[in-house]
Amino acid sequence: MSNSELPLFVDSVKPFEQGSERTGQLPVAGFKRLLPLLVDDxxxxxxxxxxxxxxxxxxxxxxxxxxxxxxxxxxxxxSMALPVASEFQVGVVDSEALAEQLPAELEPVVAQEREIDVRGLIEDELIMSLPEFPLHESEQCAATATLERINKSADADFEQARKKRENPFQEALAGLGSSGSRGQEPDQ
Structure with missing residues (x-):
């Protein structure tokens, strides 16, 4: 099969009996559940x-x-370009009951009417490959420079305010040291 002819559905028995390999491309625009998570298709x-x-x-x-x-x-x-890659292994079964019998290392895929939804399988893997919070690398992100500038300014303002602020207990401590209680014995 040529590189551009990846089928959207495959028979749930024949390719396994043949031990076949399918390679190709699927357009991002065809993944309807994935599209809301993207900037474009x-x-x-x-x-x-x-x-x-x-x-x-x-x-x-x-x-x-x-x-x-x-x-x-x-x-x-x-917008940012996010490279994603995934290697996966799934077990194909004909019912939900059989899916529960698969070993933990095999994700179940239930064949519908003797067909496997290749696009759905790939879409699931793409969605699971996305990070929860995609971020540019710090040096590539426009917000990083702004945040660093704001943080430096805030740190400088905080340090300046800390130096200016008087200790509210300093006057009380000074008053205790110079009050009239020096040299007197406590009453008994």
Whole structure:
């Protein structure tokens, strides 16, 4: 299969029996659940999928994906290109009941009417690959320079105010030392 012909759906049995590998690209614009998390829908996702049976005769898909997604930096709120990559392994089953029987290292994918939704599988992996709070590197973020300038100014203002501030107990302590109680014995 050529690099651009990655199918959106595959049969839930044949590619495993054939031990096939599918590689290709899917446009970011086709991932409807992912789009609200992005700034735009540009680019493609490079995908490689290997279909096989494991030693217990379970259907397994081993996959790799990579893409550059445009997201919003949560520090400066500007667009940023975020490279994402993921390697994953899923077990294909025909029902939710069978999904519960898979070992922990295999994420379950339930085949619907003998088809596997490749786009849905890839979209799930892309969403899980996104950081909760995407941020530019500090030296690339417009907000970092502004925050550093504000912090330096605030630190300088704080230090200046600290030096100016009188200790409210200083006068009381000075008054205690010079009061008329010197040289007198306490009353008994």
């Amino acid at each position: 540009s680019g493609d996702v490079d995908v490689s999928l290997v279909f096989s049976f494991d030693e217990d005769k379970r259907r397994v898909i081993e996959g790799r994906l990579s893409a550059t997604l445009n997201v919003e930096c949560q520090r400066c709120l500007e």
